[in-house]
Amino acid sequence: MSESLRSSDPSRIAGFRLFRRLGAGGMGVVYLGRSDAGALAAVKVIRGESAGDDAFRARFAREAELARRVDNPWVVPVLDADAEAREPWLATAFVPGPALSEAVATHGPLPARVVGVLGGLLAGALEAVHAAGLVHRDVKPGNVLLALDGPRLIDFGIARAAEDTALTASGLVVGTPGFLAPEQAEGRPATPASDVFALGCVLAYAASGTPPFGTGTPDALLYRTVHDEPELGGVEGELRTLVERCLAKDPDARPTADEIRRLLAEDVPDGSGNWLPDSVARMVATRAAESLALPDIEPTAVDGTDAPDPADAPDPADTPVRRPGRRRLLLVGGALLLAGAGTGAAVWASEDDDKKPSGSTRPGYVLGVHTAADSAHTAVSRACERAARLAVAQHNAAPKRAYDLKVQVRADQGDAESARQVALAFTADRNVVAVLGPVAEIPMGAAAAVYGEAGLTHVSSTTGHQDYFATSPKTSFQSSASHLALGSWIALHAKASGQLAPAGIVIDRAGGSIVQDQGTSLVNAWRDNLGVQVVPRVVAEGTNDSPQVVRDLVADRVEDFVYLGPLDATVRAAKELLAAGFTGPRWMQHELYGSDFPRLAGTAGEGWYVVTSAVDPSALTTQRAKDFTAAWRKRYGGTPEPYATEAYDSVRMLLAEFARTVPAGARRRPVRAELAERLAKAKYTYKGIARTYAFGTYHQYDSTEDGWAAGTFVHQVRDGTFHQLGSLADLIRAASAQKS
Known part of the structure; x- marks a missing residue:
């Protein structure tokens, strides 16, 4: 259960806005937050002695990076972390369900069918963990969360690279007695087989309601784990045979996670909760609703109750489109709404400083940001979104501006169909005047045709193919080198x-x-x-x-x-x-x-x-680069990320040319096609932070003119990081x- 923030709690940590306390302990506090991209997160902030321990910070940073390697739907992903902050913090995706331990303690043992699904999916999670070169080391019921669409393995706080022994002291027992392998109990290094032993303990507990080595003091549990046979009452049939193999004292006699996954192969839960007993499913749904009932957040105006602005009235030829509410809907009838269902596209609203100020008489327009939600493009999507929000915030800070802007972000799934759906959503909203993105090649090729047909100008700052021009020869542009x-x-x-x-x-x-x-x-x-x-x-x-x-x-x-x-x-x-x-x-x-x-x-x-063509602006000495770096650091707490500069330049270019298409007095809507015409005109150039942008015959970044070499940068890996050598x-x- 959560509680309200205290007066001493921050309202924001880096890119996460905080809403509630999820829990607190000796090492710090865990908050419920939301990222700038709209994702709910559990943000763990380290306080006390650990925050001042350099060795702890080094281990904290390494563990966070190790956990990023794992990409599996049944493993809660790490969203971001900062070991150098005054109080180190780690953000993971938020799962609003109870732990397996709580569900079993409340409702008793799970049916064999449910345990089979649980075991197969957790084995898949461990398979991904081991493939990344990691050993979890603390697989236990408290580290398995239950959701309507399946379980989630959490807490990589003690995970290590399998080949890394430098951080493990000889004889140190790491893990939870009663759910760790005999080799761990004896202080020997943990291996993937140790996680398999722990998984066997978890399945035995889920099926019987009691741990296989009983309860008691840590010393007693460690002794039984090494010397006694497990108690498996209530574990029957083929499941018992498999659990017995998992709990073999000899690590070499245990099955691999891959073998367990194949033996327990089940249909992936569909999100309805029918993989769980009814009582547990109700518990999961109730917990989700309770955890996400955030009273301090303004609810979504579902019916579009914002007062209309005369300047925003649609053209007579336009199909009327209901204006979206100001906040993302979090709960519908107690069910969690995580993404746009059925379209494969996620959407979230803008941050507060992107909103039209209350009482403003200025017209308002929307800049779309077309990102990708697949793991391969997470970093570049975040950089593009942050760049757009910074540019729009700077526009809205100008006291004599003629209109206000806000950012709307929509994410495809890295495939053609979801990219088309995102583009259709943006083009249907007549308040959207331009789009940054898509960020990936396949979405760029698919979405360009939709943007082109609608006459909506978009610029991709991260793609390099030029085949999009065949289907969108007027409104699609590419500001990155091919x-x-x-x-x-x-x-x-x-x-x-x-x-x-x-x-x-x-x-x-x-x-x-x-x-x-x-x-x-x-x-x-x-x-x-x-x-x-x-x-x-x-x-x-x-x-x-x-x-x-x-x-x-x-x-x-x-x-x-x-x-x-x-x-x-x-x-x-x-x-x-x-x-x-x-x-x-x-x-x-x-x-x-x-x-x-x-x-x-x-x-x-x-x-x-x-x-x-991506620059590190913090390595440049020009005033323009210094100003951008300082603004980024002030807003996001660090130096600009790779590809952020080019996205920022592209947005500033779009906004600068859009301003020239807004009619005097803003009494009628700007004509969409005029923005693309301005960008495509002969000899068009835009001076960015590190290079000048011009477009060639196919609306690609023009590298045929003088100056392209000054906008191409060489980086070298030195001391474990990319170091910019120069252009x-x-x-x-x-x-x-x-x-x-």
Whole structure:
């Protein structure tokens, strides 16, 4: 159960607005909050002695990053964390259901069918945990939350990388006695098999209502775990056989999480709660309603009761569209509304400083932000949304502005159909005057046709294909450099930095069409334009050929190395090169800038380059960059994220040109098509923070004119982070100066 915030509690932590206290303990407080993107979160804030312990902060940061590796629907994801804050904090997705321990204690043992579904889904969660190189170490009923659509595994507070023993003291028992494996009870390192033992304990408890090694003092529980056989009364049939295997004293005799998942394979719950007994399902639904009944939040005006503004009246030819309420609806009849059902698209309202001020007589317009909710694009979506909110807040802070703006964010699922649904929703709202996004290639291609048909201008600052122009030749724009150009610019960096030499270039098709475009462009530039030997290799998708390909190229004595592929494959390549003793220059594909590559690759990642059009403005000395960095830091508490600058520039450009389409006096609605016409006009340029934007024949970022090299940046991994070396123009000038 939750309680109201106290006067000493903050109302906001970084990008999370706080509403309620969920609980408190010796280490700190857990709050119910909501992110800027609209996601409900449990925000744990560390207080007391731990907050002042540098060793704790280091461990806290590492654990948060480790937990980010896990991507599974039955594992509660980490949304954000900051170990450097005055009071370190960690935010995870909020699950408003009871723990398994509470449900069993209240309603008794679960039926065998329910335990089977529970075991299969939790095994899938552990399979993902182990695939990420982690061991949970504290799987217990209190760390399993029940939701209508399935269970959730929580609390990675003591998770560690399976290969990492530096943070575990010899003989230290970590976990909950009664639900940990014999090897843990004896102080030996935990392994994935230890989590399987704990899962067996959880299933035995769920089926019988009592832990398999009873209750009592920690010492007694540890002794029984090591020396006694489990009590499995109430666990019957095939489930008992499986639980007995999980509880084997010998770790090698236990099944893997993957095997358990396959043995207990069940249909995934549909969200109705029918996978649970009726009494437990009612408990889950009631708990969800109670947890999310936030009295301090203004409810959604479902019927559109805002007073109409004469300037916002639709054109006669427009189909009337009901204006949305100011707040996102949280509860409908006691049921939790998490996303737009049936469309695959999530939508949430703007922050307070994006709203039209109460009593304002100015007309109001909406800037749409088309993001993606899939895990691959979480970071760039957040950067784009934050950039849009900052730009709109700055507009609304101008006292003599002629109109107000607000931000509306809609997220697709990374596929074509949900992207079309998002675009249809934006185009149907006549208050939406422009859109930033989509952020990913497939959504860009699909949504562009919808935006084009409706005449709604949109600019993507993160995509690099140009096929969208075929279906939307008038209103779709791209402010990011193309993948083809960025591929060849790797070769230019090699030349400018004096590192051009025979190169091994790996094109890993698992990286999709982006790396295939880059690979072709790079091979041609290196070999045909610069006249240097290239040894290209292709790794077929779905194979494990990458390590051997890397070893073969090293054996061919290449002096430079480029790996164009997804994150995990590039990390493996880095480790193979380190093991082979390769010390020459190494490059990765541009989308890995800002990724977890430095952390995942460790020592093997040091020295790798990435060439991209994304800038780190905090590394620039211009006043424009300093002002932007300061504004971002003031609003979000840190330096601008990768791709935030380009999104901010794109929004500012859209707003600047939109202002020129607003009729004098704002007595009629601006004509949508005029904004795209302005952006497409000949010789159009816009001065951004780090580069000048101009659009080519196909509305792509024009890199044919002078100045593109000054807006292309080289980053290198140093000391576990990306470090900006400068623009290509900077490096070319430095090379010329050295020669002279």
